[in-house]
Amino acid sequence: MGTNGNGRRGGAKLHMEEGDCNNDMESPELDFVYDDCDTQANEIAELYSYTEHPEFQLNVKAFEEIMEEFNFPPSWQRLTESQRRTIIMKLLEYLDLAVNDIRMRAARCILYLAQGCWAEMQSDAEQAHWARLNIFNLYEMGVFSAFVELLNLEIVRSSTSTVASRKLAESLADSTHLRVILSVLYLITEHMRTESYNENSEYQHLVQLFKEELGTPYGEELLPVQLLNMVTHICAGTASHFPMKKVLLLLWKILLVYLGGIKELKDRKMKLREKYGLAPIAEDTLEVVKGMRASSPPPSAVDMIENQNPSQRKIKDVDRAMRRQTFMKQTSLDESDEQIYVDKEETKLKPKLSILHVLQAI
Template sequence: MRLLDGLEVISRERRLKFARAILYLAQGVFDDCYTETEVVHWARYNVFLLYEMGTFGALVELLNMEIDNSQACSSSLRKPAISLADSTELRVLLNIMYLMVEIIRREGEDDKPEWSSARDGFRTELSSLVYNGEPFAVLLFSFVNKYCNGHTPHCPIKKVLLLLWKTILFCFGGFETVQELKMEKRAKLGLPPLLENSIQVTRTLRATSPPASAMDILEQQQKRGRRGRRDSLDIYCERDEAREEEDEADDGDSGIEGEVDPLEREALIQDLHSPGLAPERWLFPRCLPWATKVREKDIEEFLEVSRCKFIGFTLGNDTETLVGLPRPIHNSVKTLKQHKYVSIAEVQAKMEEELQKSPVSLGAEEVEQTSVEILYQAMLYNLPQYMIALLKIQLAAAPTSKAKTDSINILADLLPEEMPNTVLQSMKLGIDVNRHKEIVVKAISALMLLLLKHLKLNHVYQFEYVSQHLVFANCIPLILKFFNQSIMSYVTTKNSIFVLDYPHCVIHELPELTTEVLEAGDHTQFCWRNLFSCINLLRILNKLTKWKHSRIMMLVVFKSAPILKRVLRAKQAMLQLYALKLLKFQTKYLGRQWRKSNMKIMSAIYHKVRHRLNDDWAYGNDIDARPWDFQAEECSLRVNIEMFNSRRYGLHHTDLEFAPVDNCLQSVLGHQVSLPEDFRYSYELWLEREVFAHPIHWEDLLQPLT
């Protein structure tokens, strides 16, 4: 309580001293501990104690005051180069808040019973409208927007993005929570349960991937006398790289034929030591991993083509009448209906269409005030600026971006006041800079993917609104620019110094930092941080382009096929799965010669990606792929989004068509109407021209409205 009182003193130096004392408590009082486990234990205990004392609310007030500190902003703007010293107060506050969110979010085995209720209360506090009438996440979004606009150049943007990501993750839940909410919502809407759990299927894809290259697996199978199909996604790393495009000629394969890839070695060792694992684990499955799906629109299109062929006319959206069609067509329709999948998005879009048609008869829509709905309402008016700000920072942190004078300086909270003057200091600063950028990319990619998934589950047009603004802000070429590098080098980089990681650095005696220690890095063969970022960016690209022909054509125009082929060299099942999905979207537009030259990729798409029964992705016979239809498709989607936001939130304008009308004659005639001063001199002329000169058809009032 004395430390909290110290946060309210006038002197900035004293406030900083008390804030650092609270940070020391949140970090686990490491100077009084002897083991790393003890530090973690006291960090959890102290963080829950700080939350019970109301520390987080006091920190939010201080954060608002520091971020709007005109003196600090003006001094930062006047400086030629902003350094680490300009963001000391902000970094201390953000560190405490990040530790509180991250520690309270995670459940531990030694948690006390009252901590569970504290966790639920903290989640509600972050999600509700408590901080200046808006959720805490919107407050952080506004900080990011101010930073990109140049108003707060001293803001430690990496820590803000990390806190924003963890706040969204804490309030909404992770990917497994999305899966659970999806199952509950399908049951609520009366839809059949999901055919499979996508997370479990993706893990199965990884588990069934052999540890070595496809050539070694075939040799082993031949020695054992087994017959099997070449099942591995590693088929792209064989000796036929000479047939790739010219722009890939200088980027050779990163692995050695026949060796175990470093991305699979550690996972293989963990799997082999896991209990209860049968030897049949390495046997290839005899069926496709995904269940096939068919949309209602696919059945309608199939029947439309069949009726035009055999009958000569169509019946619109009727999928039940099969009169006049031959028996094989009946069997085909039966098979299609057995695999029909109705998504939550389709139901939501249909309900929105009915509400737009009959707003009076259906009445007001009951909107459940979930944490996702509250956040969308709060950030709706400034959402385009927030998305642009995230993409600006993502562009500045991309490893392929070149430094420009007008670009955002994301290293303001990293560079020291005095630049290094030795080789050792330069190496350490270089590692810190690369690690800093990697963490920024990780936070933004995870944040955008979580937002897209939760918004799509809450309402499809909320998801489409965010997606369109991401596309308009050039998110698709930005992600392709990110992948236009050596992915194997990126996911195996070692931009970390193990001996400086917390809490290892405060418990153990630090060795002397030399160039050998910095070059050695840690003992891992790959960087999960960068692999996680790559998978997230591919999933975002899938979310933006799925079922959108205009955006798929953007992938073709920006020549994403050779870029995605290079991604396939990283032998990780989930990464390759989403890269293959993106290639599947655009194969029909790439031409016959490309498909002929990349038959191994076509086979891998067939083996690993979900299929639609009547999808001709491998043949390119898409009759709807006409360029002049793409603009109309995007414009129609935008109209639907604007109508949704206008109806539910009144974003663009108030709808006067359904406003209440005053039908009382005395009330209408009793209104005071302001008239110009010269009206009394010309009102007789006005009556003659506007009233008496126009005939009144009284019989029209007796006719029914049409």
């Protein structure tokens, strides 16, 4: 990745021998930079997928509806600092309600604030300015910890949901609540990470407080442990609707904020070697890797044998096709069972409905 997410920012290439690559088409040059992360704008853009584009309008709608309920104009810029803090406090109260729809509407409104109230901004720079300002106001008022509690609640609700366990196929709608919660947590974490490099920032005390908060357990476990448990559920197939990409991105950024990146690792290694009387490292492995040519890993022994024996590969392809066909048959059976279950439920309701109609007629 580069400064704009596409090109290389710099770095020397290692010299290639003539026999290193016989065919450039088989092993093309990959343009990348070996670093912790890209620019903040690109890292935030990485959070969203194309399928989430319609949900941006839902965030705006939630914001406008809540502002109307609070008797405020639907323009964040026109409000005073006191009015903004009052609205955030009311949104936090909504997050504590038992009604799921109200709770998630407040979460969408907070997500819209964390995104910089983009609908009323005239430029990207203006949106980035308000996003930064809102993020630190949200964190200062306890939004991060409130959303961690929401995340725990949603994980438990998703894991114990009998409806989710009966569904044959997961859809994008199944992860809507989790995606909203993880997006808010990610945006706060990413801004904290970026702000930590600005030594003259007026928010340095909040950055330090955020690092300390990450080292404090929420309930029984640390937040990174909770995210790793989510990854475990995804890999085990018990919660396939969890948004894996957002979980991994949030986990990655939390580790960068709390533990540091490549530079911090290098400094730590040097201090430890000096402490135990070891000679300093003559050649930095990370610096060597930055200049290496990107290439695919060598083929395994099994792949080489299969390529040399076409008949064996053909048998494997046939076996794979038979497994796919068996799976499709099983899916059809499951769909039939599901339809039978629905028909039974409808049959149970029909006598009740007819009795109700008789009573109404009387």
